[in-house]
Amino acid sequence: MLIETKGLKKTFKSRGKSVEAVRGVDLAVKEGEIFGLLGPNGAGKTTTMRILSTLIEPTEGAATVCGHDLAKEAAKVRRDIGYVGQHGGTWGEVTAREELVLQGRLYDMSKRRSQERAAEVLESFQLAEYADRNVKTYSGGQKRRLDIALGIMHEPKLLFLDEPTTGLDPQSRAHMWDEVRALRDRGTAVFLTTHYLDEADALCDRLAIIDHGEIVVEGTPNALKRQVAGDVVAIGVNGAPEGALALLRGKDFVREAEAGEPDPATGIALLRLYVDDGAAAVPELLRALDAEDIAPASIELHRPSLDDVFLKQTGRSLREEK
Amino acid sequence: MKVVRDTWLVYARAMKLNIKQPVWLIVMLVQPIYFLFLFAPLLEPMDGMPGFENGAMETFVPGLIIMMALFGSAFVGFGLIAELRQGVIERMRVTPVSRTALMLGRTLSTVTTTLFQALALVLLAALTGRLDVYWPGVGLMLLIVLLTAFMLAAVSLGLAIILKSEDAMAPVINTLVQPIMLISGIMLPMIMAPSWLQNVAEFNPFYYAVQASRELFAGNIDSPFVWQAPVILGALTILLVWWATRKFARAVA
Numbered sequence A: 001m002l003i004e005t006k007g008l009k010k011t012f013k014s015r016g017k018s019v020e021a022v023r024g025v026d027l028a029v030k031e032g033e034i035f036g037l038l039g040p041n042g043a044g045k046t047t048t049m050r051i052l053s054t055l056i057e058p059t060e061g062a063a064t065v066c067g068h069d070l071a072k073e074a075a076k077v078r079r080d081i082g083y084v085g086q087h088g089g090t091w092g093e094v095t096a097r098e099e100l101v102l103q104g105r106l107y108d109m110s111k112r113r114s115q116e117r118a119a120e121v122l123e124s125f126q127l128a129e130y131a132d133r134n135v136k137t138y139s140g141g142q143k144r145r146l147d148i149a150l151g152i153m154h155e156p157k158l159l160f161l162d163e164p165t166t167g168l169d170p171q172s173r174a175h176m177w178d179e180v181r182a183l184r185d186r187g188t189a190v191f192l193t194t195h196y197l198d199e200a201d202a203l204c205d206r207l208a209i210i211d212h213g214e215i216v217v218e219g220t221p222n223a224l225k226r227q228v229a230g231d232v233v234a235i236g237v238n239g240a241p242e243g244a245l246a247l248l249r250g251k252d253f254v255r256e257a258e259a260g261e262p263d264p265a266t267g268i269a270l271l272r273l274y275v276d277d278g279a280a281a282v283p284e285l286l287r288a289l290d291a292e293d294i295a296p297a298s299i300e301l302h303r304p305s306l307d308d309v310f311l312k313q314t315g316r317s318l319r320e321e322k
Numbered sequence B: 001m002k003v004v005r006d007t008w009l010v011y012a013r014a015m016k017l018n019i020k021q022p023v024w025l026i027v028m029l030v031q032p033i034y035f036l037f038l039f040a041p042l043l044e045p046m047d048g049m050p051g052f053e054n055g056a057m058e059t060f061v062p063g064l065i066i067m068m069a070l071f072g073s074a075f076v077g078f079g080l081i082a083e084l085r086q087g088v089i090e091r092m093r094v095t096p097v098s099r100t101a102l103m104l105g106r107t108l109s110t111v112t113t114t115l116f117q118a119l120a121l122v123l124l125a126a127l128t129g130r131l132d133v134y135w136p137g138v139g140l141m142l143l144i145v146l147l148t149a150f151m152l153a154a155v156s157l158g159l160a161i162i163l164k165s166e167d168a169m170a171p172v173i174n175t176l177v178q179p180i181m182l183i184s185g186i187m188l189p190m191i192m193a194p195s196w197l198q199n200v201a202e203f204n205p206f207y208y209a210v211q212a213s214r215e216l217f218a219g220n221i222d223s224p225f226v227w228q229a230p231v232i233l234g235a236l237t238i239l240l241v242w243w244a245t246r247k248f249a250r251a252v253a
């Protein structure tokens, strides 16, 4: 195991008020995997990551990172990990090359070695063209690539990436995913946070969902989705959904049903039904609604997504949070 | 040694940033130059009066240099706040870099620029031809400038770590630096002050810095201020650098 944590807690105290940012996180990350921490804003993702990368001390709990005890061997942990913060780590009147060479030297590389490695990294992150320009002139995507390049200068065993793709356009995101996969294929384990469902699903080998400072579930994306049995049918109805919800809940092939609030703009409320066999359920559902003179505004059948996993565990949708 | 090597790396980065922004080095000289040309002439009739026994300009210019060292270094914390906000410090704190070096490297770059500014100011003042300079004394005076800058840069960086915002930092620095400057006798010698104010001044380390600079400038090497100032400033510098380093090591930024 590359990371093992036991009951990590972090309580921030500021101006007499205390915030329990992380309350009892148990995680295990294996060698060479991409592990994702998925959760809404304020869930405690960054705090967990900053604890694991030695930036802050946990209020309670213990962890080993790359085989070193976090509390007693922070210096050894630092040698083995790379860390890329949510808002990056460069700024202003410095060039990418200068920062990369310095970064390597902070990890005790010789000047020569650091220069060679910087050239290598600049090349692989397609930054060579801008290498000698001041960072303040970089686009968001270029800057994000530099942030990650800085994190891997010393070829860490484990790389922490806090929201690596937030703010990137779809094309840069796809590029970034490729970069992260390439890192894994070269043997670097990646621990990343995200609040994008598709990113967690497509990129992560395993993931944990975090909400209000607690891990809700952990597993591979497929295993998590399998927990939400069968298929999901989403039906839009006009106005208050309670009547339709009660009606459909009564059907024996509906395992679970939930209703959202009506959308203020369209007046349509969304019902989510979890059924064993979606294709067979749809005609039955339509018939049942028709018998009560309820005309559905929309109907959609899909395989469960990570959002359904989140919804089932927390009763809220990750999508609505944004 | 790792601390030395890391300090050098952090120092080199900070110096590179300074050199890329040469405007600032000059801006810091503008205020003392104004004082030199627009205020110092007002003091010339005081030549030889109590407090000005060494000559009016010979009394004013050394004080002016200490003032510049004071202001130049007390504000370096602002640059650190910007870097904290941009995640630069956090990025460095996850590397194995020595925590002491993170603080010392930055402090030493401020010391370097301040020494250059002090030297520039002495040369400029000498070029006006209105004062006598005792050059061997100037060398020792630069040591006092060094300690002043070292100490205040460390305080400023430590405060920046604690306060984390420019808005909180500006009033604190001003509240701290203004009275220190006024009761150090920079503008007018403290001998002109009422006795209660003179007594207060004796607890101000920069009063000794200013007095020592004046004596050195005039060549009075055997004045007690000449040894008192480095001892007092040196002890305080060690204490405050230790304090700021601790803040750096534990900073939750």
Ligand SMILES: Nc1ncnc2c1ncn2[C@@H]1O[C@H](COP(=O)(O)OP(=O)(O)OP(=O)(O)O)[C@@H](O)[C@H]1O
Binding pocket: A012, A013, A014, A019, A020, A021, A039, A040, A041, A042, A043, A044, A045, A046, A047, A048, A086, A195, B252
């Ligand atoms: N230094 C701090 N002092 C006080 N409260 C803090 C501090 N850092 C984080 N918190 C609080 O802890 C909680 C968790 O924050 P954290 O940054 O870990 O969330 P996150 O999951 O990374 O969110 P986001 O997706 O917005 O980045 C939040 O309520 C936040 O306000």
Ligand SMILES: [Mg+2]
Binding pocket: A045, A046, A047, A086, A162
């Ligand atoms: Mg975060």
